Amino acid sequence: MQSDTLLTALRQTGFENLTFNTPWSARLFGMTLAASNKQLFTLQQFQTALIDRIREQEKDGCITTDEDYYSCWLEALQGLLEAKNLWQADQLMKREAEVVEAAHHRQEHQRQGQHIIRPEAVK
Amino acid sequence: MGHKHAHPEKAWQAIRTEAIESLLNEINVLSSDDVDRVVKHYEENVGPKTGARVIARAWVDPEFKKRLLADGLAACEELGIGGPETELLHVVENTSTVHNVVVCTLCSCYPWPILGLPPVWYKSSAYRSRLVREPRKVLSEMGVVLADEIEVRVWDSVSEIRYLVMPERPENTEQLSEAELIDLISRDHMIGVARDITLNSQEN
Numbered sequence: 323m324q325s326d327t328l329l330t331a332l333r334q335t336g337f338e339n340l341t342f343n344t345p346w347s348a349r350l351f352g353m354t355l356a357a358s359n360k361q362l363f364t365l366q367q368f369q370t371a372l373i374d375r376i377r378e379q380e381k382d383g384c385i386t387t388d389e390d391y392y393s394c395w396l397e398a399l400q401g402l403l404e405a406k407n408l409w410q411a412d413q414l415m416k417r418e419a420e421v422v423e424a425a426h427h428r429q430e431h432q433r434q435g436q437h438i439i440r441p442e443a444v445k
Numbered sequence: 446m447g448h449k450h451a452h453p454e455k456a457w458q459a460i461r462t463e464a465i466e467s468l469l470n471e472i473n474v475l476s477s478d479d480v481d482r483v484v485k486h487y488e489e490n491v492g493p494k495t496g497a498r499v500i501a502r503a504w505v506d507p508e509f510k511k512r513l514l515a516d517g518l519a520a521c522e523e524l525g526i527g528g529p530e531t532e533l534l535h536v537v538e539n540t541s542t543v544h545n546v547v548v549c550t551l552c553s554c555y556p557w558p559i560l561g562l563p564p565v566w567y568k569s570s571a572y573r574s575r576l577v578r579e580p581r582k583v584l585s586e587m588g589v590v591l592a593d594e595i596e597v598r599v600w601d602s603v604s605e606i607r608y609l610v611m612p613e614r615p616e617n618t619e620q621l622s623e624a625e626l627i628d629l630i631s632r633d634h635m636i637g638v639a640r641d642i643t644l645n646s647q648e649n
Contacts, residue, residue, distance in 0.1 A: 341488050341562055346459040351562070352483035353466055355530065356475055359483075365530060366605065373551040384570035389458070391553065391568040396458050400465065409468050417464035425455050 347392040354399055363402050371398040492561035493632035495526055496609060499559065500635065501626040503536075504614040514538065517609065521559065528558040532605040537598065539613050539640065544591055545598045546584065546637030547608040548576040554602035556609055560632060567636065577601065587638045610637040615644060 342348035358365050375394040376385065385391050400414075469475040499521055503510035513520035517534030521527050534556060537545040549555065553568040566572050576583050580597045584590075591597060600608040612634040618626065633639035 341492070342484075343565075344456075344459070346456065346462040348484045348488070349466060349480060350458075350462050351487070352480035353462070353469070353475065355483045356479040357469070359529065360475060360479070362474065369552060369554065376552050380570055386569050386571070388565050388568070389456075391565075393458055396461060400461065403465065403469075408472060408474060413468065414461075414464055417468055418460050421460050421463045421467070422455065425460075429454075 343388045344392075347388065347395075350392060350396055350399065354395070357399075357403075362406065368398065368402060371402050374398070375401070487557075487562060491558060493630075493635065494627065495561070496556070496559045496632070496635045497627045497630035498524060499526065499536075499609070500611055500630050501623050503611060504626055505623050510611075513611075526559060530557045531559070531607050534559065534607050534609060535600070536609045536611050537600060538611045539637075541613070542594065543596050543598060544584075544589070544637065544640060545600060545608075545610045546576065546580060547600045547602060547610060548573060549602040550574070550577060551603065554607060556607035559607075559609055560635060564632070584638065587633075589638060589640045591640070610635050612640065612642060615642045618644065 342351065354368060355365075357363065358368060372395060375398040376391075379385060379390070379394050385394070404414075466475070466477065466480065470477060499513065502524065503513050509520060509523070512523075513536050517536045518527055518531060520536075521534060539545055548567075550573050553563055553573070555563040555567065572583070577599055580599050581591060584597070602608055612630065614626075615629070618629075621629075629642050629644065631639060634642065
């Protein structure tokens with residue numbers, strides 16, 4: 323098993339001293355604490371959901387990166403929120419498509435060197 | 446077929462996180478300001494230095510130390526440290542014959558308000574599964590080689606209890622100020638994957 327060296331390797335990654343490695347993990351963490359502050363769920367409930375998700379994940383493999391870990395976190399949060407029926411089943415999928423579409427538009431504009439200023443905004 | 450991998454640069458986690466936040470906004474459950482506040486707090490105010498303040502105070506103030514060992518969270522509150530994220534804080538003290546180390550085997554519980562967010566290795570399957578099984582070996586891999594006569598106590602952060610290791614105050618530090626003591630204490634000391642505290646080489 324390579325896990326003997328794994329810990330050492332993980333320790334040596336410069337990433338470990340950053341608070342959040344990716345912008346999305348920061349938002350995710352913030353959303354979770356803010357949602358529990360608003361009593362959408364307790365942190366105990368979240369912890370239970372996270373433990374379940376991690377157990378599932380570790381049936382297939384190990385958690386070695388921040389991305390692995392926060393992916394579990396994301397799915398745990400998603401599960402808790404969906405259990406509250408805050409939105410329709412297909413609503414999240416639709417919103418994801420919109421997010422992708424918006425990102426695509428931004429990229430297109432950048433690629434073409436355009437600024438997102440519409441003609442009516444400059445007249 | 447015409448739409449495969451249109452945006453490989455945006456991770457699915459980033460897309461889903463943004464979509465969830467946007468929906469929560471829309472139904473007025475959570476505003477982006479609420480989220481911003483938490484993130485900013487963790488990025489700017491909270492980190493291992495917070496824990497180091499607690500430990501250094503305990504080193505210089507025996508009465509505070511007693512209170513800290515009796516009820517960690519209440520003592521931290523005296524220093525204005527804490528938050529709704531931690532309910533019970535158990536501070537465990539290293540001695541010449543005892544070494545404490547903290548893990549969360551099931552997920553990666555961590556005293557966020559005291560130490561900030563955990564490092565990557567703390568969340569890894571390897572650390573979580575191996576520390577309980579072979580603590581001396583894992584510790585030695587991480588640079589802490591313990592003599593046989595030192596007892597190792599592994600604390601598993603289950604349910605609502607969080608742990609913080611209080612390292613031993615190094616010798617010959619009587620002349621140091623509290624602020625200087627704070628600088629000696631690292632995150633790893635307070636998780637228990639570091640033991641020796643090295644003084645800055647300024648003395649000679």
